[in-house]
Amino acid sequence: MWSERRLQLALDNASLPVGEHAGWLPRLPALGIGALQLSATHTWADTWHGPRASEAAHTARQLRQAGLRCLGVRVTLDDHPGLGWFADDTACKHTLAYLLQMSAVCRDLGGGSLLIGGGRWRRGLAMPQAWRRSMTFLLSLLDRMQAYGVLCCLAPLSPQEGDFANLATDCRILADAVDHPALGLAIRSAALADNQEMGRHAVFAAHYGRLELFIADEPGLAPLDHSGQVDHAAMRRHLAAGGYRGWVCLHQRPDADTLLPALEQLGRYYLRQDNLTLLQRQQAG
Numbered sequence: 001m002w003s004e005r006r007l008q009l010a011l012d013n014a015s016l017p018v019g020e021h022a023g024w025l026p027r028l029p030a031l032g033i034g035a036l037q038l039s040a041t042h043t044w045a046d047t048w049h050g051p052r053a054s055e056a057a058h059t060a061r062q063l064r065q066a067g068l069r070c071l072g073v074r075v076t077l078d079d080h081p082g083l084g085w086f087a088d089d090t091a092c093k094h095t096l097a098y099l100l101q102m103s104a105v106c107r108d109l110g111g112g113s114l115l116i117g118g119g120r121w122r123r124g125l126a127m128p129q130a131w132r133r134s135m136t137f138l139l140s141l142l143d144r145m146q147a148y149g150v151l152c153c154l155a156p157l158s159p160q161e162g163d164f165a166n167l168a169t170d171c172r173i174l175a176d177a178v179d180h181p182a183l184g185l186a187i188r189s190a191a192l193a194d195n196q197e198m199g200r201h202a203v204f205a206a207h208y209g210r211l212e213l214f215i216a217d218e219p220g221l222a223p224l225d226h227s228g229q230v231d232h233a234a235m236r237r238h239l240a241a242g243g244y245r246g247w248v249c250l251h252q253r254p255d256a257d258t259l260l261p262a263l264e265q266l267g268r269y270y271l272r273q274d275n276l277t278l279l280q281r282q283q284a285g
Helices: 023-027 051-066 087-108 127-148 168-178 189-194 201-205 231-241 256-270 274-282
Strands: 008-012 035-039 069-075 113-116 151-154 182-189 211-216 249-250
Touching: 008 256, 008 274, 023 051, 035 151, 035 249, 051 069, 069 211, 087 113, 087 127, 113 168, 113 211, 127 151, 127 168, 151 168, 151 211, 168 182, 182 189, 189 211, 201 231, 211 231, 231 256, 249 256, 249 274
Parallel strands: 008 035, 008 249, 035 069, 069 113, 113 151, 151 182, 182 211, 211 249
Antiparallel strands: none
């Protein structure tokens, strides 16, 4: 039966104006935002060793007082030079320990997913070896993450963010090859635009039943609708056609002047019911 539940809106906290997080958080629920995705490097001073218990407790208290939930944690391997699963064995061990540590933080905050952002650099490794290395590393990671109840989410990357599994279709192929219940998929609209996957419904069709998160972003983290390269109305139609009823998370560079209009526009784009949605409801009824 067709679900009445609409898409839900979230915000990546790296989009909040620097130094103004405390003032913005209580305003977000009235703007339709129900959850915050926490960028590790924008939330805690020391992510290498993990936030102290008092820091994590402070974050949880801020979210609770603002009426927000933790959607998940986003990490970027580029933030820690030397991390990555294409490097030597020592670097792989450090990367594994880091991701497991952040998974535990995500769990403790009530988040459901650890989104691995930029930093998938092959470091000269040939593509066949890179695929084998990725499968081996991910299986080792996921077996441990599963105990935390946190999903590891892979998302496509723009060319300046990495050189492995940049396409959304590559991420789906990798997920199928790994075939682990703790591995989920995310789609970023900016990466679709940068990799010429924009406008291809087949990309979304390949994610049916596996899509955990949709990131509404623009190339260069431009404010929503400002790049002229992302058709958010089309993005919503693709999501509706697949019956996606999860989270749409806005991510843009921090700018107090453009954040409020972007949040309002996010709701107009992704919370409306178009003719396709209505037709599906009529057919289901």
